[in-house]
Amino acid sequence: MEKYLTWTSELSMTVLRSGIRIFLIILITIFILRLIRTLSRKLAGLVENKELDIEASKRAETLGLVIRHTLNVLLVAVASITVMGELGIEIGPVLAAAGIVGLAVGFGAQSLIKDIINGFFILAQDQIRVGDVVQVAGKSGTVEKVSLKMTVLRDVSGNVHFIPNGVIDTVTNMTKDYSRYLFEIGITYSQDVDRALEVMKEVDASLREDPEYGREIIEPLEILGLDRFADSSVIIRARTMTRPGKQWWVAREYNRRLKIRFDEDGIEFPFPTRTVYQVKGD
Numbered sequence: 001m002e003k004y005l006t007w008t009s010e011l012s013m014t015v016l017r018s019g020i021r022i023f024l025i026i027l028i029t030i031f032i033l034r035l036i037r038t039l040s041r042k043l044a045g046l047v048e049n050k051e052l053d054i055e056a057s058k059r060a061e062t063l064g065l066v067i068r069h070t071l072n073v074l075l076v077a078v079a080s081i082t083v084m085g086e087l088g089i090e091i092g093p094v095l096a097a098a099g100i101v102g103l104a105v106g107f108g109a110q111s112l113i114k115d116i117i118n119g120f121f122i123l124a125q126d127q128i129r130v131g132d133v134v135q136v137a138g139k140s141g142t143v144e145k146v147s148l149k150m151t152v153l154r155d156v157s158g159n160v161h162f163i164p165n166g167v168i169d170t171v172t173n174m175t176k177d178y179s180r181y182l183f184e185i186g187i188t189y190s191q192d193v194d195r196a197l198e199v200m201k202e203v204d205a206s207l208r209e210d211p212e213y214g215r216e217i218i219e220p221l222e223i224l225g226l227d228r229f230a231d232s233s234v235i236i237r238a239r240t241m242t243r244p245g246k247q248w249w250v251a252r253e254y255n256r257r258l259k260i261r262f263d264e265d266g267i268e269f270p271f272p273t274r275t276v277y278q279v280k281g282d
Contacts, residue, residue, distance in 0.1 A: 022083050029079040036071050111166055119148035119165035127171045133245055135172040137163050175244035181251040186233035188268045196267055203257045216246040233270030
């Protein structure tokens with residue numbers, strides 16, 4: 001009876017000590033998880049406050065999300081293994097079994113592995129960052145989230161596209177380092193092309209002098225010249241260089257001002273025409 005009481009007392013003390021250690025492990029894990037979240041938010045705030053260019057900010061935000069997610073997963077895994085050790089579960093067999101199960105699952109989850117590997121190279125090569133406007137897997141939109149598994153886009157209509165990284169074979173990034181917009185301006189055959197080119201340059205100059213739009217334009221309008229002869233017009237090509245993501249906003253204002261100037265100068269935009277010849281009879 002005395003041995004039983006001693007054994008019961010020792011067991012109770014062991015359970016109590018293990019319980020306290022498990023509680024402390026869980027408490028420390030929760031604390032570190034919250035600390036990681038707080039530090040990531042503070043880091044994001046510092047990046048926003050510093051005068052970094054937009055590319056550095058997007059890269060910092062993307063890498064921050066991936067690093068935070070990875071640290072969370074590793075921390076939870078370590079805490080789980082430690083708790084199992086406190087409960088008296090042999091870690092070695094568990095890890096071996098987990099390795100065998102992981103190998104078996106790997107054969108049946110090749111697409112998942114492909115997603116992760118492809119996602120790693122996308123992030124390592126800095127192809128996509130949060131805030132970029134990209135076209136991938138037949139979908140285009142603003143990148144809202146990038147992880148090793150998936151890329152999330154939101155298009156101009158507000159639709160959200162969840163794209164597994166494994167299906168991404170080509171990335172078209174429209175806002176990396178800088179952006180361009182290609183203009184194709186058509187005027188009728190009867191108009192003075194040289195005069196139209198001068199007006200286009202004048203409109204660009206006025207736009208660059210505008211305090212709101214000028215700061216987004218990197219270089220003056222590049223006139224590529226008369227590109228081709230269409231059915232009812234001649235097409236002039238030009239392009240502008242802007243800060244990342246600002247090309248469409250600048251181009252819309254440029255088109256508005258160009259329409260006003262063309263109207264003032266009597267330069268006509270093309271519209272479908274048809275010439276009818278009357279054949280006189282004998």
